[in-house]
Amino acid sequence: MKELFNHLRLYISITEQEFQGVEKYFEYVDLKKKQNLDAIKNVSKHNFFVINGCLNMYFINDKGENQSVQFAIENWWINDVLSFYRNKESSFYIQAVENSKVLSISKENQEKLLTQFPKLERYFRIIYQIAYGASLYRIKYVYEASKAERYFHFIEHHPDFAQRVPQYLIASFLGLTPEYVSEIRAKHFS
Structure with a gap:
């Protein structure tokens, strides 16, 4: 859990003794490549912090194709935020891109954690602000940039993702076809 402790310390002041109280709210989850976390049509009941590995959040569009919306690698959080907080059915799958180890915290435990350690409210606020800002820039870029751009x-x-995430998932995330990505890669790298 040192990864979570070190990540917390990037945003808030927390002692090792305080962190010992934080640890008890989390569980380790080992995932094999292609294994799913919270399944679709269920309420997202956990928030996940990636210790190692890579995860992909996606939905299945009306054509029956997987549409990636988020990736998470070490020190990233991932979950269906609205399902988690509103206790509503999720529209997303979360799947391991590679063998992964994550920390899982249930909604109930996260609420207890935040009550016991109010400074973690600041941590999660900062994390969600960063994620929201990144989402806005992604949307802006989708509207302004060409497919190749x-x-x-x-x-x-995002070289950390580009080296680990298969090209077909990157294509899905960017709203491109795998064939188009192969074509522009061939032109660019030839």
């Missing part, structure tokens, strides 16, 4: 911007600005 979206792809090359992604691989240039």
Whole structure:
């Protein structure tokens, strides 16, 4: 859990003794490649912090295709936020892109955690502000950039993901077809 402790310390002041109280609210979950977390049509009951590995959040569009909306690697959080907080049915799957280890906290335990350690409210506020801001920039980029610009911007600005996430998932995330990504990669790298 040192990964979570170190991540918390980037945003708030927390002692090792305080963190010992925080730890008890989390559970380790080991995932095999392609294994899903909270299943669709269920309420997202957990928030997940990636210790190691890579996760993909996606939905199945009306054509029956997976549409990626988020990736998470080490020190990232992932869940269906609205389902989690509103206790409503989720529209998303979360699947391991590679063997992964995550920390899981239930909604009930997260509420207890925040009551016992109010400074973690600040931590989660900052994390969600960053995530919200990043989502706005992603939307802006989808409207302003060409398909090729979206792809090359992604691989240039997110090399950690570009090296670990299969091209077909990157294509899905960017609203492109795998064939188009192969074509622009071939032109660019030839």
